[in-house]
Amino acid sequence: MISKKRQIKIWALAAVLLSLIYLLTHRVCPAVKYHTYPRPHPVLLGNTTHSSPAQTNLTTNLVVASTAKDDISWTDNLYNDIPNLTILRYVSDSRTSRFHPPVAKGREALMYFTYLHDFYDSLPDVSVFIHAEETPWHLEGTLLQNISFALAQLDLTRVVEERGYFNLRVTWRAACPAWIDTRKTFENWEKQEEPYMPEAWEANFDDPVPDILAGPCCSQFAVSRAAIQRRPREQYKRSIKWLVETSWSDHIVGRVWEHMWPWLFKEEAKDCAPEKESLCQMYGICFENARQMEAYKELWEERERLKEDMSFLRASWAPGRAAEARKKMNKVGDEIERQLSEAWKRGRASKAKAVVER
Missing domain, CATH: 1.20.58 (Methane Monooxygenase Hydroxylase; Chain G, domain 1)
Structure with missing residues (x-):
């Protein structure tokens, strides 16, 4: 005969098992099922790429800023969408990588400048600079928040013939017509990088510091050979030296350079082209x-x-x-x-x- 104490243990165990079964069948399994959602829009991702005769003669380098742990295998599909494409993966934390910055700092900026300096005399028609993630949060829903989709639509001819420099993100919302006020100090700043901007500007340029900087974030862009070579190679060496020697955090370095790319390539403090027009002209959306x-x-x-x-x-x-x-x-x-x-x-x-x- 089973003792009363043992009966209590059996009932307690049965209650625990029943609770686990309930949680598994009514909570965990549904959560797994409903947590997953389809990757948006396979029809669009698969059938809206272009093959523009006007672009077949253009050469393009895709410069990917990455770390050793990043998986950039998704970039292989871009060969089908972009004629005459070469992919150069820069790895910030690997000295054995074929392409790497001189030191592991400066986020994407130092990798970009290393490319601009080293390839200055052998540039393609267009250089496109991106991060390692295919679906970055800062790419718009109008581009499916998908860099593969965006690059497949990008009009490289317009980059070369009209824009020179083009930020892959076209949504600026509150970032235009005024976003960064370089007159802000460490006592009254609104954006974290604002009080750093004058010093960063003067370290990289000889031009007067603009009062206001504006434009979309986030350091992903396309640039023509001509726009890059408007500056002497020494300009890019100068910025490499500053990035290597600065004691600022990678976070601040990355943030200040987000606002200086338009000036570097086209000497404009504000990059505020209307979103609707840019989507249509540059992406065909x-x-x-x-x-x-x-x-x-x-x-x-x-x-x-x-x-x-x-x-x-x-x-x-x-x-x-x-x-x-x-x-x-x-x-x-x-x-x-x-x-x-x-x-x-x-x-x-x-x-x-x-x-x-x-």
Whole structure:
């Protein structure tokens, strides 16, 4: 006969097991299921690349700023989308890498400048500078927050013939017409890098410090050979020396250089081209008007909110809500794809018309 004490243990164990089974079947499994969501828009990612005859003769270097642990295998697909492409991976923390900065500091800035200095006399038509992540947070929803998609659409001819320097991010919102006030001090700054800007500017340029700097973030851009060579090679050596010798944190160094690239390549303190026009001209994503573009952005923001409802912790706590979020996600995704496909087709039609009219 089982003792009363042993019976209590058995019932306690059974209660624990039943609780675990309940949590597994009603919380964990649904959370795993609803936490996952489809990578947006395989149709767009697979079928909106270009093959522009006007760009087949252009040569392009893709300069990737990375660390040794980064996986940049996704860049292999770009060979199918960009004619005459060469990929140069710079690794900040590996002295054995073929391409690396002189020291492991300065974030992407030192890697970029190392390339600009070393390749100065053998530059391609276009150099594109990016980070190692394919889906960086700072790339817009109008570009699917996907650098592969953005680069497949980018009009390299316009980079060479019109822009010279082009920030891959075109959304500036509050960053224009005034973002950084270089007159701010350590006593009254609003953005963390503001009080550092005058010293950084004077260390890298002989030009007077502008009062205001403005433009999109985040140190990913395309530059023509001519724009790079407007500056003497010594300019890039000077910036390398400063980046190597500065005692500032990598964070601050990266932030100050985000605001100085437009001046380096085109001597403009403000890089505030209208977003809608830049999307259409440079990426062939042509919304009919600003209202339509903003409506698309609202859809993308709704998608991001739904992703939060589908996080593992929230899905574990409220699987029903996560299931509903997933249903809405699918509908929102379909509408995003429809609207962006229309904008992309409008851009292709506009480009084809312009070619005929020439």
